[in-house]
Amino acid sequence: MLFCRNGRGDSLTLEGRVVAPAQGIDECLRVTVSDGVISALEPAPASALVLAPAFVDPHVHLRTPGREDEETIASGTRAAAAGGYCAILAMPNTEPVVDSAAVLGSLVERAREEAVVPTGFMAAISKGQGGEELSEMVELANAGAAAFTDDGRPVVSAGLLRRALQYGSLTSRPLALHCEDPSLSRGGHAHEGAVTAELGLGGYPSLGESVMVERDLALAAAEERPLHVMHVSARESVHALRRARAAGASATGEVTPHHLVLTDEAVRSLDPNVKMNPPLRAEDDRRALIDAVRDGTLSVIATDHAPHARHEKDVPFEEAPFGVIGLETAFAALHTHLVLPGVVTLETILERMSAGPARVFGLPELRIEVGARANLVQLDLDADWEVTEAGFESLSANSWLLGETLRGRVTRTVADGREVFSA
């Protein structure tokens, strides 16, 4: 289900304060890796560096095939390595759409040649993401699809989604949904509220997301199928998800770093790098998202890394495409804006970036123990660094953090037993 360049595991030694919340570990250790496998854990002197299970990002746009000028499997996975990730899942809204075993097969082949970090590919729920006919889900799953989504677009037809939930049970792959009602979001460039009233921008109301979240949760509950809600932005959606989970649904949700850090106030700058779908919402929404990360209603932090060509973003706000990159800044942004001010603990952030997404998408558990494959990220929590256009491994630079100084930096990444990044 995950694919990358073949090669032997590395032999390395890493030291630091090992923080593995899922295993209840928090102590200074020397980790010895032999041929990619953890061979020894020994006590080590106190260290300023943190060692944790590496991150998993289940929401990445690699823009391949079709827009290799914006990102390739090679550049996107280098960016992932620099961000501390040991696994990523790529979205199928490419040109062509990943809706057939042939397209998926060619991506798997390319990943085996180019991917620095193990990469999985989600396939489309509907043919061409047209929202009308189911894709051949079983064949796609057999060809290696990691999950199914029409991300970038909602599944507008309730009937089709119900069929996807039913038929999808033939595969063991999760369904991940982009929840948006286009009749409510159409023409929207930012969260409908005081900011759009002032700027005159078309509003994309919270309802444009939450009514669809409610509908999709109802369908999944009726079909007794799990469901993953992508990039949750509105407090109403959080509430719906929390209610469904309390009622016993195996529904999960994810949130992006930008929705956890920014609000629609940022849109006043009319900087196209704060334009995303779903849009940045109000402070009440941001607080609800943070609460949900804390209590596990949102168990996944995903970047929705969405590269765009420079010339396509350097246009008036209203004409700019939605989306920002995030792989290389996710941890530092969350550490700077949530951990350091004491809003969310380091342990929670690490868990939601690693064990949380691995669990939802059925990826191998990431354990720091003797005999386990090494998937480690080393973090220097005291390092200050400036986010600059020149500093990205990604081919694109549409970051909402350009020019900002962040504290906390990924210094080393070991993915599937190999050192893939070292600062």
Next chain:
Amino acid sequence: MSDPRVPAGPRRHLLTVSDLTSDDVARILETADGLASSLDREVKKLPTLRGRTVVNLFYESSTRTLASFELAAKRLSADTMSLRSSGSSVDKGESLKDTAATMAAYDPDVIVIRHPAIGAPQVVARSTQAHVVNAGDGKHQHPTQALLDLYAMEEALGRLEGLHVAIVGDVLHSRVARSLVQALALVGARSTVIGPPTLLPRGIEALGCAASTDLADARDADVLYVLRMQRERMQAGEAFVPSLREYSALYGITPERVRPGQVVMHPGPMNRGIEIDPRVADSDAALVADQVRAGLVVRMAVLYDVLTVAAVRAPVTEAVA
């Protein structure tokens, strides 16, 4: 979050009314008043901006705004050049950034831009060294319109402070309404926006106005400011009101709906018979022609102001640039 691409420093633009303070507004209106007397002379040209260059970059059809900016620059002896999107390199797919950079190569002092997309003046401001004046960006802002409206109101009513202005119509899509509400707040006047619920943006009160769906709330206003009802808001599937007929019946300004003593304003172009009855448009209460005249002197004042006041405020950084 600040945009790191915008060079720091006080190079002065007029992108939105929120760039202005009360003092700025008072000074611009005073300058406009002084310039108005020059228009009564036989020779109407002033040497004030001789040697300066003003480029008008118009991406949207416009009659009065472009004409008034061109004439304003000429009356101040500036060199002017106007580029319209049709029949230019824009037709060939050139981006706004590149067109702005091309114009910037001629080292203009001021670029006046009108564009259908919100945020276009910001693109020009960050890709050139010129002072940028927003002549209308999408549904966002039209600051010189708001200033000329203030000028025309003061001329007609003798004051601005304490006035009540009812702004009636399609507020949701109106850059004029947004700019005017902010400008009125700066001069101590109050405003009420009135229109059907579907054309009043949620949260508009944060700009400093009251909001109502009932035209009766315009009764005590000193000024009835009528907005254009655009036909494109009526496209199938996108209709904000059931019909223009019903809109006119509810919100059209007819003679019976104008209280004696009220003045009526409209930014033009008017849809006679839809948002405004022709008998009102042609009545003595209507200030439409005064608004157009005010446009010329106020735009002269704005061009003068962005150039001269900037020089006073920002001698150091601009010299480096």
